[in-house]
Amino acid sequence: xxxxxxxxxxxxxxxxxVILKGIDLRINSGEIHVFMGPNGAGKTTFANAIMGNPIxxxxxxxxxxxxxxxxxxxxxxxxxxxxxxxxxAPIEVPGxxxxxxxKTAKTAVTGETQRVMPFKRExxxxxxxxxxxxxxxxxxxxVGFSGGERKxxxxxxxxxxxxxxxxxxxxxxxxxxxxxRIVSQGIxxxxxxxxxxxIITHQIKLLEKIKPDFVHVFVDGEIVKSGDMSLALDxxxxxxxxxxxxxE
Amino acid sequence: MAQIxxxxxxxxxxxxxxIKNEFTYDYKTNAGLTPEIIREISAQKNEPEWxxxxxxxxxxxxxxxxxxxxxxxxxxxxxxxxxxYVKPKSGLNYSWDDVPDDIKNTFDSLGIVEADQKSLAGxxxxxxxxxxxxxxxxxxxxxxxIYTDFETAVREHEDIIREYFMKLVPPTDHKFxxxxxxxxxxxxxxxxxxxxxxxxxxxxxxxxxxxGTGQFEHTLxxxxxxxxxxxxxxCSAPKYNVNNLHAGCVELHVKEDAYLRYSTIENWSxxxxxxxxxxxxxxxxGTIEWVSGSFGSKVSYLYxxxxxxxxxxxxxxxxxxxxxxxxxxxxxxKVVMAAPNTSSNVNSKSISKSGGIxxxxxxxxxxPEARGAKATTNCESLMLxxxxxxxxxxxxxxxxxxxxxxHEATIGRISDETIFYLMSRGISEDEAKSMVVxxxxxxISKELPLEYSVEMNNLINLELKGTIG
Numbered sequence: 001x002x003x004x005x006x007x008x009x010x011x012x013x014x015x016x017x018v019i020l021k022g023i024d025l026r027i028n029s030g031e032i033h034v035f036m037g038p039n040g041a042g043k044t045t046f047a048n049a050i051m052g053n054p055i056x057x058x059x060x061x062x063x064x065x066x067x068x069x070x071x072x073x074x075x076x077x078x079x080x081x082x083x084x085x086x087x088x089a090p091i092e093v094p095g096x097x098x099x100x101x102x103k104t105a106k107t108a109v110t111g112e113t114q115r116v117m118p119f120k121r122e123x124x125x126x127x128x129x130x131x132x133x134x135x136x137x138x139x140x141x142x143v144g145f146s147g148g149e150r151k152x153x154x155x156x157x158x159x160x161x162x163x164x165x166x167x168x169x170x171x172x173x174x175x176x177x178x179x180x181r182i183v184s185q186g187i188x189x190x191x192x193x194x195x196x197x198x199i200i201t202h203q204i205k206l207l208e209k210i211k212p213d214f215v216h217v218f219v220d221g222e223i224v225k226s227g228d229m230s231l232a233l234d235x236x237x238x239x240x241x242x243x244x245x246x247x248e
Numbered sequence: 249m250a251q252i253x254x255x256x257x258x259x260x261x262x263x264x265x266x267i268k269n270e271f272t273y274d275y276k277t278n279a280g281l282t283p284e285i286i287r288e289i290s291a292q293k294n295e296p297e298w299x300x301x302x303x304x305x306x307x308x309x310x311x312x313x314x315x316x317x318x319x320x321x322x323x324x325x326x327x328x329x330x331x332x333y334v335k336p337k338s339g340l341n342y343s344w345d346d347v348p349d350d351i352k353n354t355f356d357s358l359g360i361v362e363a364d365q366k367s368l369a370g371x372x373x374x375x376x377x378x379x380x381x382x383x384x385x386x387x388x389x390x391x392x393x394i395y396t397d398f399e400t401a402v403r404e405h406e407d408i409i410r411e412y413f414m415k416l417v418p419p420t421d422h423k424f425x426x427x428x429x430x431x432x433x434x435x436x437x438x439x440x441x442x443x444x445x446x447x448x449x450x451x452x453x454x455x456x457x458x459x460g461t462g463q464f465e466h467t468l469x470x471x472x473x474x475x476x477x478x479x480x481x482x483c484s485a486p487k488y489n490v491n492n493l494h495a496g497c498v499e500l501h502v503k504e505d506a507y508l509r510y511s512t513i514e515n516w517s518x519x520x521x522x523x524x525x526x527x528x529x530x531x532x533x534g535t536i537e538w539v540s541g542s543f544g545s546k547v548s549y550l551y552x553x554x555x556x557x558x559x560x561x562x563x564x565x566x567x568x569x570x571x572x573x574x575x576x577x578x579x580x581x582k583v584v585m586a587a588p589n590t591s592s593n594v595n596s597k598s599i600s601k602s603g604g605i606x607x608x609x610x611x612x613x614x615x616p617e618a619r620g621a622k623a624t625t626n627c628e629s630l631m632l633x634x635x636x637x638x639x640x641x642x643x644x645x646x647x648x649x650x651x652x653x654x655h656e657a658t659i660g661r662i663s664d665e666t667i668f669y670l671m672s673r674g675i676s677e678d679e680a681k682s683m684v685v686x687x688x689x690x691x692i693s694k695e696l697p698l699e700y701s702v703e704m705n706n707l708i709n710l711e712l713k714g715t716i717g
């Protein structure tokens with residue numbers, strides 16, 4: 001087991017608003033972590049800060065990814081190091097097909113020009129596993145996609161780009177039972193001893209199909225409790241109130 | 249496959265557009281505009297008397313008309329310093345082997361020589377003021393299709409030329425139409441007889457090499473009843489430190505049930521004043537389709553116009569304009585709907601960056617006769633930074649109440665969120681921006697023949713990298 005991510009005392013603000021108040025977290029290969037917590041607690045901010053979204057300012061702390069300090073790396077450099085983040089609301093990019101986009105992205109991430117036919121085969125196979133209509137390959141990125149198709153498309157990107165660390169930000173929200181099954185299968189297929197996943201979620205349906213190793217409760221910009229799946233089950237039953245009080 | 253090639257162009261060879269051959273010529277006039285210079289041009293071309301008269305009359309009109317004051321500033325254009333006629337060191341050839349090496353190599357690197365053999369039914373290549381190469385497939389000649397340079401047309405098809413030449417764009421139309429009438433040179437004449445379908449495109453390429461000169465090619469296309477053709481025009485010029493002028497004129501006659509698609513990519517250098525006039529007259533149930541990409545130039549005035557005079561005639565316009573630093577591209581469309589049940593569809597896009605100005609200036613006029621007219625206009629502008637400017641100036645004149653009109657204009661910027669999304673997939677910031685811009689331009693590039701859509705993507709990448717001087 002190798003250390004993938006080591007975050008030390010991470011403080012993050014957007015404009016002048018402090019969102020993360022000092023997060024410490026270590027993630028090793030082969031692990032699945034879950035972030036839970038009320039809206040606005042800083043879960044998405046954490047993922048964005050690790051991905052390098054320029055609107056989030058790191059005011060203090062260090063992010064080590066595979067033993068390398070990455071605080072100053074640009075977003076694309078972090079992606080090429082092996083970090084991935086699925087979006088809650090994936091952006092529409094008219095005029096760029098899913099296939100072209102993924103081919104360009106994979107070329108960038110691997111540093112190797114993708115050959116046309118093998119890439120097409122890989123794409124088709126990955127789409128098949130996610131029960132995506134192959135027509136989506138030639139459609140413009142997220143344009144006119146339903147909520148479910150967008151989420152599947154994010155998982156597709158993860159499986160094609162094969163990152164070492166993937167943040168899945170509410171990938172399960174708005175999905176019906178079938179889609180949850182397909183997406184969770186996609187996540188399980190991707191997961192290996194070589195990579196790690198962070199799942200940000202409000203519900204445990206997805207977690208029942210994916211066996212998380214750790215559950216962290218975010219409240220008001222801090223991790224107030226860490227534990228295992230039983231913590232998620234407790235939150236499902238009793239809500240966050242008990243943890244909110246711990247902050248006060 | 250085509251799709252892949254379109255967006256995978258990574259190694260851009262800026263040199264292709266900027267090959268500067270040594271300025272050699274067989275003959276050139278002095279700079280400026282005088283009756284003597286007009287006579288010289290006409291004599292060089294061994295023209296009939298009526299054409300010389302037409303030129304001299306046009307010069308008189310030119311001298312009477314004012315420079316338009318409503319658009320981009322062209323006060324830097326000094327006609328006294330523009331050489332209006334440069335005859336290249338090459339006559340008209342029908343084999344590339346006969347074209348002098350430096351000129352041939354220019355067209356070769358622009359992809360024209362290869363396209364001629366592979367994918368086109370006919371090719372014309374103009375270098376400075378004269379066409380240096382022409383080809384047309386034998387089977388089209390047999391069907392009565394005419395495709396020649398304009399000088400040959402004046403000699404060999406005088407009756408048709410006299411009937412149509414500058415009737416649609418008369419020299420009185422505006423100052424630069426008059427200038428064109430006085431000093432026009434080179435260009436293309438296409439005649440497609442009744443019922444003949446030309447299945448693969450024909451293409452003319454206009455290359456302006458000489459510094460401080462003007463290019464004034466004339467294009468006349470006549471598509472007779474029930475006939476069809478796709479004509480492609482490409483233009484480019486290398487950059488010099490002196491201003492160049494392009495004042496071409498395109499006249500398109502689309503007869504009953506005929507179909508003409510006119511595609512063009514203009515890729516001028518940024519010292520060019522591009523003051524071009526294009527107009528189509530469409531008869532009953534005829535269709536004109538314009539596909540237009542305007543790149544480069546210092547100032548452009550370009551408003552392809554469709555006159556729908558026949559019942560049920562149609563005009564489709566798909567165009568894109570890219571204005572970078574120091575450029576003012578004033579483009580748009582004019583559509584006059586003057587018969588019942590006509591339809592017009594305009595889809596115009598513009599991109600501006602680094603202080604460039606992109607203006608859409610449109611006129612839609614629906615006359616009292618045009619009952620049941622349908623017209624839609626869609627203008628989208630993408631500004632890449634805060635210094636650039638984009639304006640939409642539509643004029644809509646409706647003179648009857650049985651019409652269906654839609655107009656939509658949107659102006660936007662590339663969102664930081666989109667760039668973040670693409671970069672989070674490992675794509676560099678430059679490539680992410682260029683992907684968004686290429687995606688924005690895609691509705692136009694997909695309408696262009698492959699080589700041109702590749703060229704357009706190259707141009708977009710070049711513009712984004714800021715490497716065009």
